Amino acid sequence: xxxxxxxxxxxxxxxxxxxxxxxxxxxxxxxxxxxxxxxxxxxxxxxxxxxxxxxxxxxxxxxxxxxxxxxxxxxxxxxxxxxxxxxxxxxxxxxxxxxxxxxxxxxxxxxxxxxxxxxxxxxxxxxxxxxxxxxxxxxxxxxxxxxxxxxxxxxxxxxxxxxxxxxx
Amino acid sequence: xxxxxxxxxxxxxxxxxxxxxxxxxxxxxxxxxxxxxxxxxxxxxxxxxxxxxxxxxxxxxxxxxxxxxxxxxxxxxxxxxxxxxxxxxxxxxxxxxxxxxxxxx
Amino acid sequence: xxxxxxxxxxxxxxxxxxxxxxxxxxxxxxxxxxxxxxxxxxxxxxxxxxxxxxxxxxxxxxxxxxxxxxxxxxxxxxxxxxxxxxxxxxxxxxxxxxxxxxxxxxxxxxxxxxxxxxxxxxxxxxxxxxxxxxxxxxxxxxxxxxxxxxxxxxxxxxxxxxxxxxxxxxxxxxxxxxxxxxxxxxxxxxxxxxxxxxxxxxxxxxxxxxxxxxxxxxxxxxxxxxxxxxxxxxxxxxxxxxxxxxxxxxxxxxxxxxxxxxxxxxxxxxxxxxxxxxxxxxxxxxxxxxxxxxxxxxxxxxxxxxxxxxxxxxxxxxxxxxxxxxxxxxxxxxxxxxxxxxxxxxxxxxxxxxxxxxxxxxxxxxxxxxxxxxxxxxxxxxxxxxxxxxxxxxxxxxxxxxxxxxxxxxxxxxxxxxxxxxxxxxxxxxxxxxxxxxxxxxxxxxxxxxxxxxxxxxxxxxxxxxxxxxxxxxxxxxxxxxxxxxxxxxxxxxxxxxxxxxxxxxxxxxxxxxxxxxxxxxxxxxxxxxxxxxxxxxxxxxxxxxxxxxxxxxxxxxxxxxxxxxxxxxxxxxxxxxxxxxxxxxxxxxxxxxxxxxxxxxxxxxxxxxxxxxxxxxxxxxxxxxxxxxxx
Numbered sequence: 006x007x008x009x010x011x012x013x014x015x016x017x018x019x020x021x022x023x024x025x026x027x028x029x030x031x032x033x034x035x036x037x038x039x040x041x042x043x044x045x046x047x048x049x050x051x052x053x054x055x056x057x058x059x060x061x062x063x064x065x066x067x068x069x070x071x072x073x074x075x076x077x078x079x080x081x082x083x084x085x086x087x088x089x090x091x092x093x094x095x096x097x098x099x100x101x102x103x104x105x106x107x108x109x110x111x112x113x114x115x116x117x118x119x120x121x122x123x124x125x126x127x128x129x130x131x132x133x134x135x136x137x138x139x140x141x142x143x144x145x146x147x148x149x150x151x152x153x154x155x156x157x158x159x160x161x162x163x164x165x166x167x168x169x170x171x172x173x
Numbered sequence: 174x175x176x177x178x179x180x181x182x183x184x185x186x187x188x189x190x191x192x193x194x195x196x197x198x199x200x201x202x203x204x205x206x207x208x209x210x211x212x213x214x215x216x217x218x219x220x221x222x223x224x225x226x227x228x229x230x231x232x233x234x235x236x237x238x239x240x241x242x243x244x245x246x247x248x249x250x251x252x253x254x255x256x257x258x259x260x261x262x263x264x265x266x267x268x269x270x271x272x273x274x275x276x277x278x
Numbered sequence: 279x280x281x282x283x284x285x286x287x288x289x290x291x292x293x294x295x296x297x298x299x300x301x302x303x304x305x306x307x308x309x310x311x312x313x314x315x316x317x318x319x320x321x322x323x324x325x326x327x328x329x330x331x332x333x334x335x336x337x338x339x340x341x342x343x344x345x346x347x348x349x350x351x352x353x354x355x356x357x358x359x360x361x362x363x364x365x366x367x368x369x370x371x372x373x374x375x376x377x378x379x380x381x382x383x384x385x386x387x388x389x390x391x392x393x394x395x396x397x398x399x400x401x402x403x404x405x406x407x408x409x410x411x412x413x414x415x416x417x418x419x420x421x422x423x424x425x426x427x428x429x430x431x432x433x434x435x436x437x438x439x440x441x442x443x444x445x446x447x448x449x450x451x452x453x454x455x456x457x458x459x460x461x462x463x464x465x466x467x468x469x470x471x472x473x474x475x476x477x478x479x480x481x482x483x484x485x486x487x488x489x490x491x492x493x494x495x496x497x498x499x500x501x502x503x504x505x506x507x508x509x510x511x512x513x514x515x516x517x518x519x520x521x522x523x524x525x526x527x528x529x530x531x532x533x534x535x536x537x538x539x540x541x542x543x544x545x546x547x548x549x550x551x552x553x554x555x556x557x558x559x560x561x562x563x564x565x566x567x568x569x570x571x572x573x574x575x576x577x578x579x580x581x582x583x584x585x586x587x588x589x590x591x592x593x594x595x596x597x598x599x600x601x602x603x604x605x606x607x608x609x610x611x612x613x614x615x616x617x618x619x620x621x622x623x624x625x626x627x628x629x630x631x632x633x634x635x636x637x638x639x640x641x642x643x644x645x646x647x648x649x650x651x652x653x654x655x656x657x658x659x660x661x662x663x664x665x666x667x668x669x670x671x672x673x674x675x676x677x678x679x680x681x682x683x684x685x686x687x688x689x690x691x692x693x694x695x696x697x698x699x700x701x702x703x704x705x706x707x708x709x710x711x712x713x714x715x716x717x718x719x720x721x722x723x724x725x726x727x728x729x730x731x732x733x734x735x736x737x738x739x740x741x742x743x744x745x746x747x748x749x750x751x752x753x754x755x756x757x758x759x760x761x762x763x764x765x766x767x768x769x770x771x772x773x774x775x776x777x778x779x780x781x782x783x784x785x786x787x788x789x790x791x792x793x794x795x796x797x798x799x800x801x802x803x804x805x806x807x808x809x810x811x812x813x814x815x816x817x818x819x820x821x822x823x824x825x826x827x828x829x830x831x832x833x834x835x836x837x838x839x840x841x842x843x844x845x846x847x848x849x850x851x852x853x854x855x856x857x858x859x860x861x862x863x864x865x866x867x868x869x870x871x872x873x874x875x876x877x878x879x880x881x882x883x884x885x886x887x888x889x890x891x892x893x894x895x896x897x898x899x900x901x902x903x904x905x906x907x908x909x910x
Contacts, residue, residue, distance in 0.1 A: 007176075008174045010175070011174060011175035011180070012174070015180075015184045018184065018188060019184075019187060019188065019191070022187075022191040022192065022211055023191060025191075025195065025204070025207055025208070025211065026191060026192075026194060026195035026198070026199060026204065026208060031201060031203040031204060034203070034204050035207065038207050038210065038211065041188075041214070042214060045214055045217075045218060048181070048184070048218065049218075049221055051175060052221050052224075052225040053225055054221050054224070054225065054233055056233070057217075057221055057233055057237070060237060060240060061217075064240050064244065065210075065214070065240060065243070068244060069210065069244055069247045072247055072248070073203070073206070073247065073251065076203075076251040076254065076255060077203055079255070080254075080255065080258050080264075082258075082264055086262075086263075086264070088200040088201055088265035088266075088267075088268075090198075090199060090201070092198075093198050093199065096194075096197060096198035096889075097194050100193070100194045100197055100889075100892065101190065101194060103893060104190045104193065104194070104892065106896050106899040106900045106903060107895050107896060107899040108186045108187075108190060109899070109903065109908075110899040110902055110903055110908075111186055112182065112183065112186065113908050115178065115179055115182045116179060118226070120177060120178075121226060122176045123175070123176050123181075123222075123225055123226060124176060126225075126228075130225075130228065130230075131230075131233065135230050136230060136233060136234065138230070139230040139231060139233070139234050140234050143231070143234075144235075144238070147238055148238075151238055151241045151242070154242065154245050155241065155244070155245050158244075158245035158246070158248045158249050159248065161248070161249050161252070162249055162251075163252075165249070165253055165255070165256050166252045166255055166256070196885070197885055197888045197889050197892060200885070205885075266883075266884065266885060267883045267885060269884075270882035270883055271882065272882050
């Protein structure tokens with residue numbers, strides 16, 4: 006049962022990814038990306054990471070991609086003004102061939118790990134309580150630093166998006 | 174199949190490769206950005222599957238922090254695209270080739 | 279010390295040439311040098327060489343076996359096999375060197391007057407002395423290899439001197455033609471040298487050792503060597519079929535024609551055959567072939583000369599014809615007779631050319647005999663000296679040519695080669711005919727309207743004419759045959775080089791002599807009837823096969839030259855330009871393209887950076903996979 010779900014979700018994820026890089030219009034690509042991200046969050050759920058499942062949907066699909074879609078539509082680029090990409094498929098094909106050794110290497114590395122059953126756990130593993138324990142004990146400093154980072158990003162985005170003034 | 178680490182890793186690697194192919198083959202700057210996000214997501218998947226494998230919460234926390242960084246990056250990236258589009262009127266990533274800061278904007 | 283004088287004969291003109299060359303460079307780069315400075319060196323060198331030959335003469339007269347050898351230095355040494363720069367002075371080479379230096383000296387004097395106003399005066403004498411040095415090297419060499427150095431040297435100097443008026447492209451083409459046709463002959467010579475070395479050169483490569491080495495070789499090898507050597511002689515001495523360069527060589531200044539193409543270079547072929555007499559004695563069939571070629575060339579040239587209008591070209595064909603006579607003689611083994619004719623020919627031919635040069639200069643470079651006429655009263659000295667020379671070449675006694683030509687025809691008759699004898703006789707008729715045609719038209723024709731004012735001739739041009747006139751008159755006397763009461767001095771002097779001929783009775787000899795004189799007189803009579811008091815208002819007819827020199831040049835052009843030109847163009851365009859140049863250029867362009875490709879790595883397009891990173895990661899992962907043993 007879980008196998009079937011896994012296969013369906015991975016299929017959706019891959020399809021979304023492929024669609025994202027193949028579509029010409031950015032809006033279509035963004036929508037494909039949403040499909041992929043939601044499928045990924047489902048896979049997180051299969052991995053007993055329930056909190057990540059929720060975070061992924063709220064943050065990633067809900068905020069980041071929404072912002073992206075907003076900017077895409079804000080710029081309102083016409084179809085003719087989109088850059089033309091004549092060699093897209095050729096590059097993808099050859100790039101795929103070139104990436105095979107790298108993937109092969111990584112997979113070979115992971116094959117050395119002993120096989121273990123990864124069923125869905127019954128315990129609280131992946132829940133928000135254990136997550137908080139982990140985050141606010143061992144990863145407090147990075148947490149704070151991330152908040153500073155977000156502040157900087159905020160300021161930066163505002164600075165960029167201002168209208169040009171002579172002496173800012 | 175879902176019980177094995179290697180299938181999750183395989184899926185993650187495939188998504189990572191797809192994202193990387195998007196970066197190198199597309200000229201539209203939005204698609205490039207989305208491909209970067211896809212790569213980040215694939216890495217997240219690896220982290221979380223390893224977390225399940227070792228039954229440790231640490232990778233999940235790291236994953237969360239990665240998502241936070243992706244959000245910050247989205248803000249900066251997209252505002253930069255807006256500025257560039259205003260100036261250059263093009264979305265072609267190949268055209269953004271001026272390396273000196275003075276002449277870029 | 280005495281032996282060193284032998285080398286000095288060659289060395290003096292050579293040093294003088296080098297010095298004159300440097301002086302000429304000084305003259306054109308730094309400051310002008312007066313002509314007399316070139317004269318002192320250029321004229322003294324041949325004269326001193328002549329004095330040295332005179333010094334050796336009494337030593338040689340007494341002792342017939344005396345040979346002087348001098349080895350200057352060891353040129354090549356290959357595993358003990360030495361080839362030396364050696365000189366050999368025996369009776370033959372002494373005789374040749376004597377008249378070469380003497381006639382050469384006279385022509386140098388003549389040239390100092392002829393080329394007086396030319397700006398390249400020093401250059402001319404440089405070439406002239408260099409030529410003399412090469413010719414003397416050819417004659418005084420003790421090895422065929424050294425002779426070949428002189429052989430090539432005279433060819434090169436001939437090329438320089440023919441193309442002397444280089445500003446006119448026709449002259450340069452004539453020089454090229456001379457050199458290239460000569461080269462064809464030289465190829466035969468080199469092949470002969472190689473074969474000779476291979477078969478007969480076991481003990482050494484000088485004449486003495488080669489004479490020993492050729493004994494006992496199979497007749498085919500000897501025939502091959504003999505024929506190849508003769509091909510070289512054909513090229514150098516302008517016999518059929520390599521004669522085409524000689525008329526064109528008249529484009530050079532007249533002293534050049536006098537020295538090179540009358541007296542010296544063209545006789546190198548005859549000398550070579552005589553030098554190799556040890557070889558040609560063993561292959562009489564090749565000798566007969568040589569005689570036939572000589573006879574046919576003689577007749578061929580004489581026929582063409584009857585219709586030519588350029589005074590120098592007539593003399594050029596006359597040279598070719600007389601050379602044919604010389605080959606007739608040496609082919610049949612009568613080497614001393616051939617050399618005797620070389621000797622007398624040098625005198626009267628040089629005189630003829632110098633006289634022609636005097637006429638040309640006096641008439642402001644007019645060379646068409648039908649534009650001259652009635653010069654007897656205006657150039658009396660030239661007329662008189664040229665009369666002597668013309669009588670000499672026609673074979674009228676007691677002038678020089680009579681004795682030598684008579685000996686040649688006699689040797690043909692005595693060897694029972696009647697066809698050759700007949701050809702020689704017919705040629706003698708034509709010889710006197712065309713020579714007196716020239717003489718009568720130039721000096722006695724009426725109604726010449728083409729010029730009124732003559733340039734004056736300098737003394738330096740007149741005196742050699744007089745000296746050579748004496749030579750043409752008296753030089754025959756060294757070979758008076760026994761039948762007329764003489765001692766055949768020259769035949770005895772050069773006795774080592776004479777195949778003994780079966781005797782001919784005295785009455786027959788006298789009868790043949792009379793026949794020769796008769797034929798010559800008939801030729802003179804026919805020319806007199808046709809051309810004495812020739813009215814120049816008549817246009818000479820200038821057409822016909824003979825006028826076109828039997829179309830030999832055209833035939834060569836069609837057969838050889840066009841094909842070779844096409845081949846050269848093919849090689850130049852297709853192979854050299856398209857293939858080789860493209861190959862070289864494409865390799866350099868390939869580097870530029872490689873650089874261009876590599877420079878793409880530094881383009882600011884970020885996408886490319888990502889691609890290169892991917893390629894790098896790929897390569898590293900493949901490497902890791904191989905190292906870790908997962909693949910391969």
